[in-house]
Amino acid sequence: MSVLGRTHRTQAERREQTRTALLDATIDCLVDLGYARTSVQEICARAGVSKGAVQHHFSAKAELMAAAVEHLTEKLRGRLAASITALPGGSSGVAAAIDLLWEGYSGTLSTAATELWVAARTDPELREAIRPVDKALGRSTLEHVTAVAGDLPKERAEILFWLTVNLTRGLALDAELGGDPKRRRQLLDEWKRVAVMLYEDTSA
Amino acid sequence: MSVLGRTHRTQAERREQTRTALLDATIDCLVDLGYARTSVQEICARAGVSKGAVQHHFSAKAELMAAAVEHLTEKLRGRLAASITALPGGSSGVAAAIDLLWEGYSGTLSTAATELWVAARTDPELREAIRPVDKALGRSTLEHVTAVAGDLPKERAEILFWLTVNLTRGLALDAELGGDPKRRRQLLDEWKRVAVMLYEDTSA
DNA sequence: GGATGTAAGTTCCATTCGGAATGTACATCC
């Protein structure tokens, strides 16, 4: 008897609603509690749904997590894609792109992703679920980026992109542990300087 | 009745032996099973010790984990410090230092550290235990590095160091998930090139 | 509008967890 869904809902709508409610609640739990303390019961409580429901949608907890990964990356991809196409070209675009990747990889969505990533290391099932999705996200983002910075040789652009992504992920870890934000800002600024330099070096 | 400890052991020795056995077993578990599946029972089984022992040494699981962090960083620090002092000076030293940091931050010890880090994000107690220890490790390593690359302005050396550390941590995450080793090698080589360039730029 | 299948809620169970209580072996000190 939720306040939503007062009207008639088709079966597909019902299904989709509780499904996304479950996945969103899962991400919430990952961010708030971490993977270790994310229980099915807690997810159900947050989603306003019973345990039976999750079992109906997902045969096991791992499957729920796998679906959450997809849900998560889909959201992240959407956010990134939207911002990237609005990037300016040239060297100012490089700096802006780095900021963008940092924002993308340091937000709550990425926090949840990190939880799943780390958990996946020792959970083969989850791992197999994550890998293709993550690869697709990387490719998709890379495509958008290279499309914007088109005057760079493809290989150079890729290297610059992946360096940024990995640096950003390291910084995100640092942020999660409560490292010094000022230093992170400093490092990111320096990296932008270097990246722009490299960019101009190669494209000029 | 282990094969070790057949001789008389003083109380302090007994205490120290089972303590380190427990901590080593904890790290083992973190690497093999991940934080979520690391239970006290499993640790005891691997350490060849009973549950009562861990309770005698550590009042709660969180305390064990906190001690494991310290044990871990101490080991890591030892390994890094030993290798760093043997570094050559000049730009070849920069490249070698990067390789060293990569090795240090991508081994099993660091894998366990990452598990604890991520878990600490949502566990205040563990977090408070980790922060000072991690900071000390960073400072200690940084000190050694700056001592070797002494002809660089201090601030520049620090930035270079932290950029490398964070990049390395991002790459380590990628490695854990089974990313392409060839690409990681490529990225690391490129970063070495850039770092050497920056180094020569500033010190010349 | 009544039959039918799917979505979701309720209840239950086996397992496992961390931690407490209690008992035993060992080392130290007189």
Place this chain on the structure above:
DNA sequence: GGATGTACATTCCGAATGGAACTTACATCC
């Protein structure tokens, strides 16, 4: 060499977990 305190083992318990079985509610199709 016997008393005493520390290190470790055994056993138990309440709580929480994931998953199964069963029941109820809803939408769809005739």
